Amino acid sequence: MQPVLKVQALNKSFKTRAGLFKRQKTQVLKSVSFAVTPGQTLAVIGETGSGKSTLAKVLAGAEEVDSGQILLNGNMIVDDGIKNRECRHIRLIFQDPTRSLNPGLTIGEMLDDCLRFNTKLTEQQRESKIELTLSRVGLLSEHYDYYPHMFSGGQLQRVALARALILDPKVVVLDEALSSLDPSVRAQIVNLLLKLQKETALSYILITHHLSLVKHMSDKLLVLDKGEVVEYGASAAIFGNPKSKVTQKLLSV
Amino acid sequence: MAKFSLYSEESNRSPLSRLWRNFKANHLALVGLWMFIGLTLLAMTAPLLAPYGIDQQHSDALLLPPSWHDEGDVHFILGTDDLGRDVLSRLMNGATYTFGLSIIAALMTTVIGVVLGTLAGINRGFKSSILNHLLDITLAIPSLLLAIIIIAILGPGLLNTVWAIILALLPQHIHSVRNLVVEELNKDYVGAYRLDGANRAHILFRGIFPNIYEHIVVIFTLALSTAILDIAALGFLKLGAQPPTTEWGAMLAENLGLIYIAPWTVGLPGALLFLSVLATNLVGDGLRNALQARKAT
Numbered sequence: 007m008q009p010v011l012k013v014q015a016l017n018k019s020f021k022t023r024a025g026l027f028k029r030q031k032t033q034v035l036k037s038v039s040f041a042v043t044p045g046q047t048l049a050v051i052g053e054t055g056s057g058k059s060t061l062a063k064v065l066a067g068a069e070e071v072d073s074g075q076i077l078l079n080g081n082m083i084v085d086d087g088i089k090n091r092e093c094r095h096i097r098l099i100f101q102d103p104t105r106s107l108n109p110g111l112t113i114g115e116m117l118d119d120c121l122r123f124n125t126k127l128t129e130q131q132r133e134s135k136i137e138l139t140l141s142r143v144g145l146l147s148e149h150y151d152y153y154p155h156m157f158s159g160g161q162l163q164r165v166a167l168a169r170a171l172i173l174d175p176k177v178v179v180l181d182e183a184l185s186s187l188d189p190s191v192r193a194q195i196v197n198l199l200l201k202l203q204k205e206t207a208l209s210y211i212l213i214t215h216h217l218s219l220v221k222h223m224s225d226k227l228l229v230l231d232k233g234e235v236v237e238y239g240a241s242a243a244i245f246g247n248p249k250s251k252v253t254q255k256l257l258s259v
Numbered sequence: 260m261a262k263f264s265l266y267s268e269e270s271n272r273s274p275l276s277r278l279w280r281n282f283k284a285n286h287l288a289l290v291g292l293w294m295f296i297g298l299t300l301l302a303m304t305a306p307l308l309a310p311y312g313i314d315q316q317h318s319d320a321l322l323l324p325p326s327w328h329d330e331g332d333v334h335f336i337l338g339t340d341d342l343g344r345d346v347l348s349r350l351m352n353g354a355t356y357t358f359g360l361s362i363i364a365a366l367m368t369t370v371i372g373v374v375l376g377t378l379a380g381i382n383r384g385f386k387s388s389i390l391n392h393l394l395d396i397t398l399a400i401p402s403l404l405l406a407i408i409i410i411a412i413l414g415p416g417l418l419n420t421v422w423a424i425i426l427a428l429l430p431q432h433i434h435s436v437r438n439l440v441v442e443e444l445n446k447d448y449v450g451a452y453r454l455d456g457a458n459r460a461h462i463l464f465r466g467i468f469p470n471i472y473e474h475i476v477v478i479f480t481l482a483l484s485t486a487i488l489d490i491a492a493l494g495f496l497k498l499g500a501q502p503p504t505t506e507w508g509a510m511l512a513e514n515l516g517l518i519y520i521a522p523w524t525v526g527l528p529g530a531l532l533f534l535s536v537l538a539t540n541l542v543g544d545g546l547r548n549a550l551q552a553r554k555a556t
Contacts, residue, residue, distance in 0.1 A: 066454055098454060105447040110274060110469030119465060123456030153273060169455070 008080065009041035010176050010209050011065075011096070016074035018060055018233075034060045036233040037074070042177065042226070045207040049214065049224035049241065051256055057233040058213045062181040065211065066098035078176060094124050097170035099183040103162035107154040113140075113165055114150035117172050124173055139172045144198060160191030167195070171202070179211045184219060196223065217257065221245065229253045274553065278473060281549035288545020294538035301351060302359035309348035313505050317343040322521050340524045341517055349505045350527055356417065356506040357494075358535050361486035364421045368428045368486075369479045375429075376436025380444065381459065391437050394430040402427035403489055410498045417490075417506065420499040424489050428482045435478050439471045473550055480543030484536050491532050507532050 015037040024030035034057040042048045052058050063069040065076065067084075076084040078095055100106035108116060114136060121132045137147045143164045149157075157165060163183065170178050180199075184192050200223065202208055212223055220227065220241065227244045229237040231252040237244055248254045282288055301308070323339045324331045325346075331338060337347040379390035397405055406423035413419040443449065444467065452466050493499030494508030502513045507528040514524035 068450060068454055094456060098451075100447055100451060102447065106451040108448045108452060108466055108470070111465065112273075115465075119452075119457065119461070120455045123461070155274075169451075 007043045009077075010044045010079055011042040011211075012075075012077040012080075013041070013065075014039050014075045014077070016061075016064060016076070017072045018057075018064060018069065019072055034233045035064070035071070038230070038233070038235055040226075040228055040235070040238060042209045042211065044176070044209055045203060046226060047203070047210040047212055047224045048226045048228060049212045049220040050228045050230060051214065051217070051220060052230035053252075053256070055232075056230040058230055059181055061230070062098060062179045062211070062213050065096050065177070065179050067096070068098070094173050095175050096177045096179060097173065097175040098179045098181060099163075099166050099170050101182040102186055103159065103166040103183075104154070106166060107162065107169075109154055111153075112150065113145075113152050113154070113168075117169060120169060120172050135172065139168045142171065142202065143168045144194075160187055160194065163187060163191075163195055164198070167198070175208070177209045177211060179213070181213050182215070185214060185216065192219075199223070229256065274469075275473075277553050278546075278549050281552045282545050285545045285548060288541050288548070291538045291541025291545060294534060295542050298354055298358050298535055298538060299362065302354040302362070305351040305353075305355050309345075309351045311345040311348040313344065313349050313352050314503060315344065315348075317345070319343070322517070324521070325523055337527060338521070338523050340514060340521065346524060346527060349510065350507070350531060353505040353507045353510060353528065353531070354535075356500055356504060357487060357490055357508065357532065360417065360421055361424075361483055361490055364424045364486045364490070365428070365479055365483040368425050368432055368482050369475065371425070372429055372432030372478075373436050373475060376433045377440050377463065379433065379437040380440025381463065387437075391433060394426070394433065397426060398430045400427075402485060403492055406489060406493055407496075407498060410493070415498045415501065417500045417504065420490055420493045423493075424486050427489070428485060432478060432482065436471075436475065439474050440467055443467045443470055473546065477543055477547050477550065480539050480546065484539040484543070487532070487536050487539065 016035050016039070017033070017037055018035040019031050019033040021029050021031055038057075038061065040048065050058050050061060060069060064071050064084075071084060074084075075082060083095075111119070117136045117139065118132055121127055121135060125132075127135065136150065140147055140149055145161070145164055145168065149165075154162060154165070163186075166183070184195060187195060196219070199210065203210065210223070212220065214220060224241045227237070227239065227241040228235060229244070229250070229252060231250075236250045236252045237248065244253060245257065248257050282292075317335075317339060320332060320335060320339050321343045322341055323335050325338045326333045326336045328338075335345050335347070337345075337350065339345055340349075375390055375393065379387045382390065400408070402424065405427045406420060409423035409426065410416075410419050413422070444462075449462055449466050452462055457466065490499060490506065491508030491511075494504075494506040494510075495512045497509070497512060500506030500509040502509055510528040511525055511532075514521070514528075518525045
């Protein structure tokens with residue numbers, strides 16, 4: 007199957023201050039490549055500081071890369087740091103929904119803004135779209151007028167999901183999005199995600215520490231270590247027979 | 260985190276109505292707010308409400324004590340001064356100068372401060388620094404002293420006082436607003452909003468301002484209490500409003516010689532000054548506490 011998302015040789019480095027005048031260059035992503043087909047879930051695991059979150063930000067368009075390409079449905083959207091406006095097809099869900107939602111806007115206003123900035127829908131179309139999206143993630147249309155502070159953590163993650171889904175993305179990046187939830191709510195959200203994947207052939211990029219979650223959700227697995235791809239392949243194969251030391255260490259915990 | 264928060268009341272949901280609820284719970288602040296509203300209305304309508312004109316002299320009623328006194332006259336509720344002018348009318352008109360002009364000065368400071376502070380906040384590096392520290396040199400001088408310097412150049416007068424006060428208050432204002440904007444810009448939701456496709460203006464007007472305008476009001480009340488005190492102080496020093504302008508500080512200075520024979524002509528303007536500063540500070544304080552309480556939940 008044609009991959010929906012193809013990432014080729016991504017490189018990314020940060021400059022950090024290492025002295026009064028010295029600048030140190032730390033490479034956080036070293037020629038990372040992978041591909042995801044529609045309806046597939048790619049899990050990215052690795053130690054802290056292995057570049058997982060940077061990868062998520064780069065994919066969502068929040069950070070620029072130094073070199074490398076990101077292709078969506080065969081179209082180049084990022085080419086050596088030059089971004090195309092098509093980034094909205096890859097949506098990012100943040101780790102902490104209480105901080106990633108504007109406390110001064112209602113849920114409806116926020117979703118409406120998303121649509122206004124990215125589509126040419128009329129007001130009525132936008133309204134019905136918002137209602138549809140809210141019901142897709144298991145919220146009510148009354149939640150349109152709610153402010154973020156009125157939701158619990160799990161509900162907020164649903165709102166964040168609605169915000170990601172409202173633009174009909176092809177790929178959703180979950181950057182530790184499920185870690186802050188308690189187990190029962192996490193199970194609810196995971197089931198919701200899987201249901202949505204079945205319905206619309208969404209692709210997920212799951213960035214997490216939870217190995218059980220990776221086992222449950224992912225089709226493919228990518229192991230990052232210090233910005234390098236250590237292992238990449240079908241989840242079951244890697245779980246069954248981890249080749250590199252890093253993977254063995256990660257999976258043994 | 261509580262799993263269930265029930266919101267049975269339809270009416271108290273927005274951040275603003277939550278703020279109002281917290282504010283309402285603080286009775287002192289509420290009293291301050293009523294006093295504040297009363298003074299504002301008085302400042303706007305004083306010439307219409309006052310029983311006599313400010314310069315109207317009653318030669319048969321010099322230095323009358325307030326009406327509850329044995330020698331008082333009910334026609335002059337708060338008595339008269341040494342020229343036979345009704346103290347009540349003069350005090351009412353004084354609200355326009357002392358309180359009304361302070362509000363205008365504080366408002367102008369806020370508007371300029373918000374514009375410059377926001378520009379400093381959303382820009383980076385050198386440009387931000389220039390905007391941020393544009394007026395910092397005035398921070399080296401106390402606001403009253405700066406006002407005196409400006410008046411020394413421009414000459415005494417009420418309007419010059421206002422300019423001086425605005426200039427003196429601006430730097431702190433710019434810094435506060437800039438800090439607020441930078442703080443908000445670093446929050447996650449701004450990044451998320453940018454990923455939604457929001458441009459700079461969207462981030463500013465939909466993302467940042469709805470979350471900081473209450474703080475700006477708090478800064479405004481701080482500026483206002485300083486402005487009231489400065490206008491009155493400069494009036495008292497005969498550098499600001501000149502007699503027969505009924506500015507409260509100028510009235511205090513004018514009647515200072517009468518303090519033993521007619522204490523009401525000095526005490527009443529002083530009491531009003533005290534009340535207006537108290538009301539402003541109560542409102543500001545209540546607002547700040549309410550904001551903190553809202554953030555804590």
